[in-house]
Amino acid sequence: MGKDKINNPSSGEISEESKTMVRNLAQRIYDLDSEVYKAVGSSLGRTFNGDKKAAIDQLYRLILTNPQGYRLRSEIALVGNMARTIRDKSVKAQLMTEYNEILKETKKIPLSFGNVDIIDETLANLNSSNFGHTMSKEDHLIICISRTEGSAGTDIGFALADALHINYYDAEVFRDVLRKIDDEKDVEWKGVNKAIKHKRARAFSRYHGLSMRDAAFFNESEILCNMSKEQDFIVVGRCADAVLINNHIPHISVFITAPFEQRAKRIMELEGVSYKKASRILQILDKKRERFYNFYTGKVWGNASNYDLCINSASYGIKEAVDLILRVINRDSKGN
Amino acid sequence: MGKDKINNPSSGEISEESKTMVRNLAQRIYDLDSEVYKAVGSSLGRTFNGDKKAAIDQLYRLILTNPQGYRLRSEIALVGNMARTIRDKSVKAQLMTEYNEILKETKKIPLSFGNVDIIDETLANLNSSNFGHTMSKEDHLIICISRTEGSAGTDIGFALADALHINYYDAEVFRDVLRKIDDEKDVEWKGVNKAIKHKRARAFSRYHGLSMRDAAFFNESEILCNMSKEQDFIVVGRCADAVLINNHIPHISVFITAPFEQRAKRIMELEGVSYKKASRILQILDKKRERFYNFYTGKVWGNASNYDLCINSASYGIKEAVDLILRVINRDSKGN
Numbered sequence: 001m002g003k004d005k006i007n008n009p010s011s012g013e014i015s016e017e018s019k020t021m022v023r024n025l026a027q028r029i030y031d032l033d034s035e036v037y038k039a040v041g042s043s044l045g046r047t048f049n050g051d052k053k054a055a056i057d058q059l060y061r062l063i064l065t066n067p068q069g070y071r072l073r074s075e076i077a078l079v080g081n082m083a084r085t086i087r088d089k090s091v092k093a094q095l096m097t098e099y100n101e102i103l104k105e106t107k108k109i110p111l112s113f114g115n116v117d118i119i120d121e122t123l124a125n126l127n128s129s130n131f132g133h134t135m136s137k138e139d140h141l142i143i144c145i146s147r148t149e150g151s152a153g154t155d156i157g158f159a160l161a162d163a164l165h166i167n168y169y170d171a172e173v174f175r176d177v178l179r180k181i182d183d184e185k186d187v188e189w190k191g192v193n194k195a196i197k198h199k200r201a202r203a204f205s206r207y208h209g210l211s212m213r214d215a216a217f218f219n220e221s222e223i224l225c226n227m228s229k230e231q232d233f234i235v236v237g238r239c240a241d242a243v244l245i246n247n248h249i250p251h252i253s254v255f256i257t258a259p260f261e262q263r264a265k266r267i268m269e270l271e272g273v274s275y276k277k278a279s280r281i282l283q284i285l286d287k288k289r290e291r292f293y294n295f296y297t298g299k300v301w302g303n304a305s306n307y308d309l310c311i312n313s314a315s316y317g318i319k320e321a322v323d324l325i326l327r328v329i330n331r332d333s334k335g336n
Numbered sequence: 337m338g339k340d341k342i343n344n345p346s347s348g349e350i351s352e353e354s355k356t357m358v359r360n361l362a363q364r365i366y367d368l369d370s371e372v373y374k375a376v377g378s379s380l381g382r383t384f385n386g387d388k389k390a391a392i393d394q395l396y397r398l399i400l401t402n403p404q405g406y407r408l409r410s411e412i413a414l415v416g417n418m419a420r421t422i423r424d425k426s427v428k429a430q431l432m433t434e435y436n437e438i439l440k441e442t443k444k445i446p447l448s449f450g451n452v453d454i455i456d457e458t459l460a461n462l463n464s465s466n467f468g469h470t471m472s473k474e475d476h477l478i479i480c481i482s483r484t485e486g487s488a489g490t491d492i493g494f495a496l497a498d499a500l501h502i503n504y505y506d507a508e509v510f511r512d513v514l515r516k517i518d519d520e521k522d523v524e525w526k527g528v529n530k531a532i533k534h535k536r537a538r539a540f541s542r543y544h545g546l547s548m549r550d551a552a553f554f555n556e557s558e559i560l561c562n563m564s565k566e567q568d569f570i571v572v573g574r575c576a577d578a579v580l581i582n583n584h585i586p587h588i589s590v591f592i593t594a595p596f597e598q599r600a601k602r603i604m605e606l607e608g609v610s611y612k613k614a615s616r617i618l619q620i621l622d623k624k625r626e627r628f629y630n631f632y633t634g635k636v637w638g639n640a641s642n643y644d645l646c647i648n649s650a651s652y653g654i655k656e657a658v659d660l661i662l663r664v665i666n667r668d669s670k671g672n
Contacts, residue, residue, distance in 0.1 A: 073494055074508030081503040103498065114495055116605050118488035119653030120598045127651040131659065148641075152454035158409055159450060162439065167417040172410030259641045262456045269452050302640065305484075305595045310646035315463040317455030323467065327663045 019064075025105050026059035029076065032098050036083045039091045069106075069113035076106065126245060127308050129252045129328050141166065141232040141329070142251035144240040146293070148302065149285035150263030150270075150278075151313050153256035154236050156321045161234040163322055164331065169227075170236040174220050181219075217296055225249060237289070241307060242297035252329060255307040256321070258314035355400075361441050362395035365412065368434050372419045375427045405442075405449035412442065462581060463644050465588045465664050477502065477568040477665070478587035480576040482629070484638065485621035486599030486606075486614075487649045489592035490572050492657045497570040499658055500667065505563075506572040510556050517555075553632060561585060573625070577643060578633035588665060591643040592657070594650035 033048050048055040062071050080099050086092035106112050124130050128141060143160065147153020154170055161168035169177075210218065221243045227233060228249045241253035257263075260282065267278035293301035304310045309328065313321050326332065369384050384391040398407050416435050422428040442448050460466050464477060479496065483489020490506055497504035505513075546554065557579045563569060564585045577589035593599075596618065603614035629637035640646045645664065649657050662668065 070490060070506075071508060073490070074506060074512070077494065077497070077504040077506070077509050078512055081505075081509070084501070084503060111606060114488075114491040114654055116488075116602055117653045118486070118491075118594050118598060118602050118649045119656075120595070120650035123648070123651045124653060124656070129660065130652050130656050132653065132656045150454070152450075154406060154409070155450040155454075158413065161413070165420070167420060168413040169417075170406075170410060170413070172407060173413050173417070176410070176414055255640060255646075257641045258454050259456070262454060266452055266454050270447060304591060304638065304640050304646035305593045305648055305650070307646075308648050308651040310591075310640035310643075312459070312641055312644050313454045314456035314641070315459045315644040316466050317453045317460060317468065318450055320455075320460070320466045320468045324465065324664065327666065328660065330663065 022063050022109070023056070023060055025102065025109075026056045026063060028098070028102055028105070029059055029079065030056050032083075032095065032102060033079050035098075036079055036086070036095055039086045039088065039095065040082055063109060063112070069109070069111060069115075072106065073113040076102065123245075123308075126248065126250050127252060128250050129308060129330075131330065135250055138229075139250045140228055140230070142228055142240075142244065142249070143234045143325070143329075144244065144251055144253040145234065145236045145256060146241060146253070146289075146301070146307065147236070147256040148258070148263065149282050149289070150267045151256050151258045152266070152318050152321075153313070155318050156256055156311075156313060156325075157234045157236045159318055159322045160325055163326065164232070164234075167231055167233040168236075169233060169238075171238065174223070174238060177223060178216065178219055181223075221247075239293055239296045242293075242299060252309070253307040254325065255302060255304070255310040256313050257302065257310065258312055262314040358399050358445070359392070359396055361438065361445075362392045362399060364434070364438055364441070365395055365415065366392050368419075368431065368438060369415050371434075372415055372422070372431055375422045375424065375431065376418055399445060399448070405445070405447065405451075408442065409449040412438065459581075459644075462584065462586050463588060464586050465644060465666075467666065471586055474565075475586045476564060476566070478564055478576075478580065478585070479570045479661070479665075480580060480587055480589040481570065481572045481592060482575075482577060482589070482625075482637070482643065483572070483592040484594070484599065485618050485625070486603045487592050487594045488602070488654050488657075489649070491654050492592055492647075492649060492661075493570045493572045495654055495658045496661055499662065500568070500570075503567055503569040504572075505569060505574075507574065510559070510574060513559060514552065514555055517559075575629055575632045578629075578635060588645070589643040590661065591638060591640070591646040592649050593638065593646065594648055598650040 030048055030052065048059070059072075059075070062075070063069075076099075083092065083095050083099055086095065107115060109115070125133050127133070128135055128139070141164070143157075145153050145157045147156075157170070158168050217238075220238050224235065224238065224240055224243055225247050228244065228251075241251070244251045244253075260279075263282055264275055264278040267273065267281055268275060271278065271281070273281070290301040293299070297306075299306045311321055311324065316324055366384055366388065384395070395408075395411070398411070399405075412435075419428065419431050419435055422431065443451060445451070461469050463469070464471055464475070477500070479493075481489050481493045483492075493506070494504050553575075556574050560571065560574065560576055560579055561583050564580065564583075564587070577587070580587045580589075596615075599618055600611055600614040603609065603617055604611060607614065607617070609617070626637040629635070633642075635642045647657055647660065652660055
């Protein structure tokens with residue numbers, strides 16, 4: 001912020017050097033526009049009509065007074081769009097070179113378009129599908145899938161695990177893993193279990209006063225973090241995206257959904273129920289997931305800004321959604 | 337629907353042949369589970385404990401009575417996850433082969449997991465990033481970008497157009513194109529314009545009774561459809577995704593957003609304003625886009641199920657978001 005105050009409205013000062021640079025650029029844009037429209041053979045579509053000095057002044061003001069640069073981008077886009085229609089190849093090549101040079105120059109203007117990034121370094125560093133950030137060799141490939149009911153998110157997750165030859169975890173699998181850990185613990189806890197006769201009191205003592213649901217969630221989160229040190233895997237649900245972000249563990253989070261009508265159709269076929277019943281199932285299960293996610297993460301379930309990526313499975317289908325994710329993480333369809 | 341009633345709850349009939357097939361499969365899953373746990377050297381983690389006949393019966397019922405197949409998938413996943421930990425390579429290879437065979441058999445069960453697709457053929461056929469559907473040679477590459485304010489969606493769109501060497505259109509560019517068409521029309525309309533003196537009456541006559549906003553929208557939509565017959569391009573905003581779906585024109589629709597806080601930070605830097613002011617800008621402009629989109633499309637702006645893909649630009653940044661989209665559409669960073 002404020003590295004260069006060239007067109008920052010909060011600063012009144014613009015150096016003479018900057019002014020000269022911007023005026024030169026305005027002149028070049030104007031000249032390119034003239035050349036392009038000469039080559040296209042039309043003046044009607046010309047971006048900057050009228051008096052040359054006035055047009056350059058206008059461009060100059062545009063660059064200096066519009067901090068977002070979007071007007072400048074649009075003006076440059078217009079010239080570029082027109083230049084691409086030039087039939088004479090050598091003229092086109094020459095003018096496109098100048099166009100690209102101007103683009104480069106534009107990027108030197110601190111608050112021009114594209115110069116202030118939206119990147120959140122913390123998120124970007126944890127995003128395994130952001131290849132601008134090299135992952136550590138100890139990091140495993142972890143893909144977190146959240147999904148709406150009926151969107152085939154779990155089917156896509158399972159097929160993806162299969163394509164990548166990595167483990168697959170969902171609520172059922174976790175329940176099983178937890179049950180086994182519990183069975184093992186039961187041996188250790190035998191004495192205590194005998195001493196505390198009341199079932200709820202036993203659970204209270206065992207889970208340090210947490211509710212069964214909270215205890216299960218925290219147990220799952222702990223298992224998730226431990227697993228992420230040892231293996232590549234796909235995890236469906238369990239707020240895994242939020243758990244991994246909170247624990248600074250790299251992963252990619254994907255939300256899978258599809259239009260309600262399409263999901264309802266699928267449930268009708270899978271469950272052999274009416275449209276009305278299918279809609280009810282979707283509403284109840286989505287609501288349940290929403291409550292669970294919002295409660296444990298403090299974020300809004302299904303909001304695209306929580307995940308790295310959202311996929312509309314109706315636009316892809318199961319197989320192509322898997323292939324899409326493979327392209328996103330730079331793997332081929334054999335998982336290499 | 338109902339091609340095979342093997343495990344459709346709405347049908348009471350299950351053929352003897354199907355029953356035998358499912359019983360064989362249950363037996364194979366049970367056997368694989370035993371083999372895997374023998375190889376791993378643990379029986380504690382075993383998926384199917386206890387009496388063999390009872391376990392197979394349980395699996396058999398699971399396959400036949402659970403139409404969604406998710407319990408079956410989870411059971412199979414557990415066995416597979418464990419099999420991948422086998423250290424002896426030849427034993428592992430042998431058991432993974434059997435695992436894959438079982439997966440294949442499972443897919444023959446009509447309503448097992450992954451067998452009822454979520455694909456909407458209409459959407460899939462119009463989705464240029466779904467490579468399961470071959471596009472016609474006359475189809476152009478059209479990328480529709482919708483975005484929240486401050487998410488750098490326009491910057492990503494412009495940089496993407498630049499990488500692909502294709503045209504870029506946004507509201508400003510459209511306004512300019514429309515203005516030029518209007519200028520051209522003015523010549524034709526000179527006589528009429530003179531006859532109708534009142535400005536609003538003139539507009540009413542000219543736009544066939546539509547409001548200026550509606551007229552502009554329908555003009556833009558028409559230009560969009562005409563352009564799509566002639567060129568590859570990126571279009572930002574203008575409900576282009578919905579317009580192209582309604583007109584059966586293949587494209588890929590991408591919604592770009594980022595967490596509110598990150599967008600606010602970016603606006604603060606771009607506009608040199610306070611956090612409070614930046615938040616206000618975001619709220620006003622997002623609300624404006626939301627109203628426009630909902631009004632003209634009848635859909636909910638920003639809902640992931642309207643677009644092929646949503647991208648969290650904070651997880652990628654401008655450059656990596658461009659690269660991500662290039663991977664999605666199978667182009668390299670030089671646009672080839």
